[in-house]
Every structure is written in C-alpha cells, then in structure tokens.
Amino acid sequence: MWFSKPRSIPETEVPFFDWTSEDHSVGVSVFDKDHQRLAALMSQIHTTLQAKHDRDLAKKLMETLIHETQAHFDHEESVMMNVDYYEREAHAAEHAALIQQAKAMLQKVHGGGVSALALPNFLKTWLIAHIQTMDRKYSACMRRNGLR
Numbered sequence: 001m002w003f004s005k006p007r008s009i010p011e012t013e014v015p016f017f018d019w020t021s022e023d024h025s026v027g028v029s030v031f032d033k034d035h036q037r038l039a040a041l042m043s044q045i046h047t048t049l050q051a052k053h054d055r056d057l058a059k060k061l062m063e064t065l066i067h068e069t070q071a072h073f074d075h076e077e078s079v080m081m082n083v084d085y086y087e088r089e090a091h092a093a094e095h096a097a098l099i100q101q102a103k104a105m106l107q108k109v110h111g112g113g114v115s116a117l118a119l120p121n122f123l124k125t126w127l128i129a130h131i132q133t134m135d136r137k138y139s140a141c142m143r144r145n146g147l148r
C-alpha cells in the first residue's frame with residue numbers, strides 16, 4: 001500500500017463544535033459572539049462527560065446553556081422586532097421549540113435514563129442547524145439596518 005490509512009479518531013478526541021466564521025457567521029458581530037459562547041459551553045459539556053465523566057457538572061452546564069440560550073434568543077427577537085424582520089414569528093417559534101427540546105433533554109438526564117453520549121449527540125444538531133439556516137437568513141435584513 002502506498003499510503004497509510006488515516007487513523008480513526010476516537011469520539012472523545014473529535015473537536016465538538018469548532019465555531020468558524022465561514023461555517024457559522026451570521027454577519028452580526030454581537031450574535032456571532034453569543035453563538036461562540038454557546039458553542040464553547042456545548043464543547044465544555046461534551047468534555048465534561050467524555051473525559052471527566054462528571055454528570056453533575058454536565059447538568060449544571062446544561063442549565064447554564066439553556067439559560068444563556070434563552071437570553072440570546074430574547075436578544076435576537078428584540079432586534080428582529082426593531083428591524084421589522086419579516087420572518088420573526090416563525091423564527092421565534094423555532095426558538096421556543098429549541099428551548100423546549102433542551103429542557104426535555106435535561107429532564108431525561110436528571111432522570112438518569114440518558115447515556116453519556118446521548119447529550120453531546122443531541123447538542124451536535126440542536127442549535128447549529130438553527131444558526132446555519134434561520135439565523136443566517138436574518139443577516140441581510142439586519143445589515144441593511146446598520147447592524148454589523
């Protein structure tokens with residue numbers, strides 16, 4: 001064989017969510033900063049479970065994540081209102097659904113019926129898709145209104 005097969009990387013070593021401008025920027029710096037902070041919290045939850053096996057700390061971090069995500073959503077919704085963003089109702093409805101999903105997941109974790117991998121797996125898709133689709137859609141409207 002002329003080349004060696006790439007070593008498969010164990011799940012614990014895979015970077016959880018590397019925020020990059022190219023993949024995740026929504027073109028409004030205050031919201032990019034929020035998203036980076038939320039991404040860092042999600043990565044911390046992943047590390048706490050996978051490397052430290054500390055479920056109690058992971059639960060506390062998950063509570064913080066839900067709290068900070070709600071504050072971020074409130075901020076986005078107030079700016080969407082100010083700039084009269086056409087899709088703000090659908091956007092706010094998705095925010096509410098995401099918070100409900102996260103709370104339901106936290107309940108399951110508290111109940112003990114969730115594996116250490118299930119929470120990071122949930123978080124991998126939970127908010128990122130929303131940032132890359134719904135949040136990116138508001139970019140043009142906000143930038144037209146002077147936000148950067």
Ligand SMILES: [Fe+2]
Binds near residue numbers: 035076131135
């Ligand atoms: Fe967002």
Ligand SMILES: [Fe+2]
Binds near residue numbers: 134135
């Ligand atoms: Fe959003």
